[in-house]
Amino acid sequence: MSAAANVLRTEVITGLVRKFMPTANEFVGMALAPRKGSSKFPGQTATWDVFQRGRHAAEYNSPGSPAKRQRNMVKQSISTTCAYIREAKALSAKTLYWLRQPGGQFNSQYAEQGVRDELEDLNGIVDRRVEQSIWEMFSGTLTVNQADVKFTVDYGMDGSHKPTVATSWADLANADPLADLRAWKKLIQRDGNGLATDVYMNETVMGYLVDNAAVRSLIEKTPSLQRQIAETGWITRWMGLNFHVNDRGITPLGGAFTPYIGEDKVIMIDKGNSDPGGKVTNDLFDILEGSSLDIQAQGNPGKFSKSWEDHDPSARQILVEWYEIPALQQPELVVYADVVP
Numbered sequence: 001m002s003a004a005a006n007v008l009r010t011e012v013i014t015g016l017v018r019k020f021m022p023t024a025n026e027f028v029g030m031a032l033a034p035r036k037g038s039s040k041f042p043g044q045t046a047t048w049d050v051f052q053r054g055r056h057a058a059e060y061n062s063p064g065s066p067a068k069r070q071r072n073m074v075k076q077s078i079s080t081t082c083a084y085i086r087e088a089k090a091l092s093a094k095t096l097y098w099l100r101q102p103g104g105q106f107n108s109q110y111a112e113q114g115v116r117d118e119l120e121d122l123n124g125i126v127d128r129r130v131e132q133s134i135w136e137m138f139s140g141t142l143t144v145n146q147a148d149v150k151f152t153v154d155y156g157m158d159g160s161h162k163p164t165v166a167t168s169w170a171d172l173a174n175a176d177p178l179a180d181l182r183a184w185k186k187l188i189q190r191d192g193n194g195l196a197t198d199v200y201m202n203e204t205v206m207g208y209l210v211d212n213a214a215v216r217s218l219i220e221k222t223p224s225l226q227r228q229i230a231e232t233g234w235i236t237r238w239m240g241l242n243f244h245v246n247d248r249g250i251t252p253l254g255g256a257f258t259p260y261i262g263e264d265k266v267i268m269i270d271k272g273n274s275d276p277g278g279k280v281t282n283d284l285f286d287i288l289e290g291s292s293l294d295i296q297a298q299g300n301p302g303k304f305s306k307s308w309e310d311h312d313p314s315a316r317q318i319l320v321e322w323y324e325i326p327a328l329q330q331p332e333l334v335v336y337a338d339v340v341p
Helices: 003-007 010-019 028-032 095-097 108-137 177-192 202-209 213-221 221-233
Strands: 046-052 074-081 083-091 139-143 152-153 198-201 241-245 266-268 285-289 304-311 314-328 333-339
Touching: 010 108, 028 108, 046 314, 074 152, 083 108, 108 139, 108 152, 108 285, 139 221, 177 213, 177 266, 177 333, 202 213, 202 221, 202 241, 213 221
Parallel strands: 198 241
Antiparallel strands: 046 074, 083 314, 139 152, 198 266, 266 333, 285 314, 304 314
């Protein structure tokens, strides 16, 4: 059996796609997800609980009296259609058996690496769609409106956690981003009993922040902020928060680039972990995985991959499938703000 043929065995190829871990550089949202384990859910519907932690205090009681009863922490259960992704690409005989080393002669020893490269590229196409869905999840709603697939997930986020600033951050002279950020931190603390840890925006919005008149005046008086900007070009740690610039996005074939985070949005979260690169530790969200619908997967949840042969035209198809949905479990720990109304 050739090296390439060995890689294309179902159990091997599925193992490979599960080992392609999302990097924190390209897949910031997926890298946050704790991925505690695959969750089977029946049929095509995923269900999870939305938590609301208590903000009230116990009342005093009289000795000998029965305990005063409190409600359970679960606020509601959300059920939704699961997102089904199934993508494939064809490998030619030349790729499989006569791939050549760049600048060298054709040699079959490079076929295995060529197959791995093509599989990793296909896996990245799948992961970018999941990454996009995570950032849309933080808006409180995930909407899929394709010609062949349509569904909407309402994550139950209160309208107060989708604020619009009074003065656009693009108004560098008059906007007050310090007050806005303080207000959002307070919102997460009061509504979710949390402590905001991280803020996400793209380069355009970060530019509004560092060029704001009030912030610029503060930077001039704060050596630590000056060092951050000199090293990275933006603020990375301020007001007890980690600041992240995420300019990644999706460019469809023949289409225009669509950023994961809009040029008018700021996302603030409490992920339970103050480490800038750390995963979520407080059940803020996770990626639920359903059982693969492919018969060869035998009902196992998680990513699945396989290959098969086409005879005319001759080619070997490789496939990556994932039945998943990002589940926001504590929407009170998220603020999704419009800063350029």
